[in-house]
Amino acid sequence: MDRLEFYRETIENVLKKHADIPYSYGEIDEYLIVDRDRNHFLLLDVGWQQKRRVHGCLTHVQIIDGKIWIQRDGIEDGITEELVAAGVPPSDIVLGFQPPEVRPYTGYAIA
Numbered sequence: 001m002d003r004l005e006f007y008r009e010t011i012e013n014v015l016k017k018h019a020d021i022p023y024s025y026g027e028i029d030e031y032l033i034v035d036r037d038r039n040h041f042l043l044l045d046v047g048w049q050q051k052r053r054v055h056g057c058l059t060h061v062q063i064i065d066g067k068i069w070i071q072r073d074g075i076e077d078g079i080t081e082e083l084v085a086a087g088v089p090p091s092d093i094v095l096g097f098q099p100p101e102v103r104p105y106t107g108y109a110i111a
Helices: 004-017 080-085
Strands: 027-035 038-050 052-064 068-074
Touching: 004 027, 004 038, 004 080, 027 052, 068 080
Parallel strands: none
Antiparallel strands: 027 038, 038 052, 052 068
16 A cells, blocks of 8 residues: 555545544534545534534545645544554655644654
8 A cells, every 4th residue: 555545545434533522512523534635634623503504624634745735633632642652654654734833843843
């Protein structure tokens, strides 16, 4: 299996585990949206909580130029450590939600 396919499967497996965890309050469903052709992976929340509509992107991950870019990470403990534990080197993970000037201090790739 080549690196791109390994990254696609790893991201999808990590996010699927989170999508399968039911919310403990409200009527909220979580959907895993995968676009393998364009290398986008999203967790989307849809539903109602205390008469308030919930609809938004919880997590957005992309593969850009062979690196995993975490554009948004709304998971409680984050997904970076899960990706590393699954075999993705930190040098191939970019915390895209961090400003470029902060990235050199994160322990992950800068771009």
